[in-house]
Amino acid sequence: MANYFNTLPLREKLNQLGVCEFMDSAEFSDGVEALKGKKLVIVGCGAQGLNQGLNLRDSGLDISYALRKEAIESKRDSWKNATENNFRVGTYEELIPSADLVVNLTPDKQHTSVVNAVMPLMKQGATLLYSHGFNIVEEGMQVRKDITVIMVAPKCPGSEVRAEYARGFGVPTLIAVHPENDPEGKGLEQAKAYCVGTGGHRAGVLRSSFVAEVKSDLMGEQTILCGLLQTGSILSFDKMIEKGIEPGYASKLVQYGVEVITEALKQGGITAMMDRLSNVAKIKAFELSEELKTIMRPLFQKHQDDIMSGEFSRTMMEDWANGDEKLLTWRAATGETAFEKTPAGDVKIGEQEYFDNALLMVAFIRAGVELAFETMVEAGIKPESAYYESLHETPLIANTIARKKLFEMNRVISDTAEYGCYLFDHACKPLLADFMARIDTDVIGRNFNEGKDGAVDNRALISVNEVIRNHQVEQVGAELRKAMTAMKAIKTA
Numbered sequence: 001m002a003n004y005f006n007t008l009p010l011r012e013k014l015n016q017l018g019v020c021e022f023m024d025s026a027e028f029s030d031g032v033e034a035l036k037g038k039k040l041v042i043v044g045c046g047a048q049g050l051n052q053g054l055n056l057r058d059s060g061l062d063i064s065y066a067l068r069k070e071a072i073e074s075k076r077d078s079w080k081n082a083t084e085n086n087f088r089v090g091t092y093e094e095l096i097p098s099a100d101l102v103v104n105l106t107p108d109k110q111h112t113s114v115v116n117a118v119m120p121l122m123k124q125g126a127t128l129l130y131s132h133g134f135n136i137v138e139e140g141m142q143v144r145k146d147i148t149v150i151m152v153a154p155k156c157p158g159s160e161v162r163a164e165y166a167r168g169f170g171v172p173t174l175i176a177v178h179p180e181n182d183p184e185g186k187g188l189e190q191a192k193a194y195c196v197g198t199g200g201h202r203a204g205v206l207r208s209s210f211v212a213e214v215k216s217d218l219m220g221e222q223t224i225l226c227g228l229l230q231t232g233s234i235l236s237f238d239k240m241i242e243k244g245i246e247p248g249y250a251s252k253l254v255q256y257g258v259e260v261i262t263e264a265l266k267q268g269g270i271t272a273m274m275d276r277l278s279n280v281a282k283i284k285a286f287e288l289s290e291e292l293k294t295i296m297r298p299l300f301q302k303h304q305d306d307i308m309s310g311e312f313s314r315t316m317m318e319d320w321a322n323g324d325e326k327l328l329t330w331r332a333a334t335g336e337t338a339f340e341k342t343p344a345g346d347v348k349i350g351e352q353e354y355f356d357n358a359l360l361m362v363a364f365i366r367a368g369v370e371l372a373f374e375t376m377v378e379a380g381i382k383p384e385s386a387y388y389e390s391l392h393e394t395p396l397i398a399n400t401i402a403r404k405k406l407f408e409m410n411r412v413i414s415d416t417a418e419y420g421c422y423l424f425d426h427a428c429k430p431l432l433a434d435f436m437a438r439i440d441t442d443v444i445g446r447n448f449n450e451g452k453d454g455a456v457d458n459r460a461l462i463s464v465n466e467v468i469r470n471h472q473v474e475q476v477g478a479e480l481r482k483a484m485t486a487m488k489a490i491k492t493a
């Protein structure tokens, strides 16, 4: 199998990368009709599998789980997830032949073997669904020509797919039909219905392509969503400890700070997040984030270049072949960091204090969101897709950190995202060494406003506000958020 994207002529590469159409809510007026009464069989019951299945069942669809024989026999977590939630569970042989829609929600590195195992069992004219296009785009999986291949990719961790649905909202979702596999022309209607079943249509749906989803998803997860949240959290915590801030306070400020700060981002973009700061603090956070953008831009560009060329997937697949050696080493190291091992203290931190005492984290988040967005758009990814993949998803990942720190984030995200996150983190920390050497507790750990009279130069403030508000991520975000009328505020720590 060859990298599908790399086999395409340039014209077709650009064509597929540019597929991005915001779908009007009227396009979902048929609800789940196209899948009503059909048998949906989900392969795998992990982060996405369980949570998508719960939403789909609550939306009135017929869901069961096909698991590996050994998972059933040894009652593994996947079996427990499914049976404790009263789903029907069976082997591939028992469930796949009668499935109208087979949903592949196993880890990306297993996709080739899973698809090769289920494909011969699938009935003529059935549909195969993915939530990430890696197998099709980066590995060039060839699917039987009578099978329809679609993608419904929630831009969010599985846990939040469920949590947002339970709040009466949903998560932005990319849907696509693989151009090589739509023999009956039914792919789009089925993808739309599935998306309604997961609640995605309430938050915003882009009609995308497998290619556009993969090249944007990998970039978001490696940089702002996971990589930079990991790097920024660890560096912020370590700096506070180095400077004598009480460890329990430092731990809590970072663990819950990412959630509180990014909640403002989700509701009103970078503007709302920066507006939570006093004028004097906003100017300082702006200066820090500009400096961070200059330092980190080449790294963001390298990640995007390697994703586009296939170099990233080639090297990650080498690690798969090597028993996940790098992934497992990095995973173990994250479990041992001082941040991970220091419990959040029993101290009260007021909502505003998370902003005033953590300017550095605000700066990391502005820099990371804008850089990820800018780099994706420069590479040909459409702004709407880049917005979902940078700004909107950051708070949803932050929710996982608030639950149980970075270990939880890395547990909940896909193995593919986890690998990219560590790759970024290991390259980014050395780049930021000089910058961090100049950082003190006025911007992380203590209230930046303390001892200042709040005076600012009006012209400086006006120009900072203009730069923030006129960024393309703000303009696109303001439009996309108009469709998010059902968005609910999250009660933060």
Ligand SMILES: NC(=O)C1=CN([C@@H]2O[C@H](COP(=O)(O)OP(=O)(O)OC[C@H]3O[C@@H](n4cnc5c(N)ncnc54)[C@H](OP(=O)(O)O)[C@@H]3O)[C@@H](O)[C@H]2O)C=CC1
Residues within 6 Å of the ligand: 043, 044, 045, 046, 047, 048, 049, 067, 068, 071, 076, 077, 078, 079, 104, 105, 106, 107, 108, 110, 113, 114, 131, 132, 153, 154, 155, 156, 157, 158, 159, 412, 413, 414, 415, 416
């Ligand atoms: N994690 C996330 O939040 C997101 C994931 N995605 C995509 O969703 C898909 C699923 O990812 P995710 O939910 O993280 O996966 P998980 O790692 O959570 O899923 C593991 C599930 O797959 C099963 N599984 C593992 N290995 C195999 C195998 N060789 N054969 C059959 N089943 C296997 C496991 O069952 P058992 O080992 O017990 O047999 C378990 O049920 C991926 O394509 C990912 O990119 C998209 C958006 C976000």
Ligand SMILES: CC[C@](O)(C(C)=O)C(=O)O
Residues within 6 Å of the ligand: 154, 155, 156, 157, 158, 217, 220, 221, 225, 226, 397, 412, 413, 414, 416, 417
């Ligand atoms: C951010 C990582 C992700 O792409 C996701 C949760 O959307 C993943 O692969 O887990």
Ligand SMILES: [Mg+2]
Residues within 6 Å of the ligand: 154, 155, 156, 217, 221
């Ligand atoms: Mg994603």
Ligand SMILES: [Mg+2]
Residues within 6 Å of the ligand: 132, 217, 218, 221, 414, 416, 417
């Ligand atoms: Mg991903």
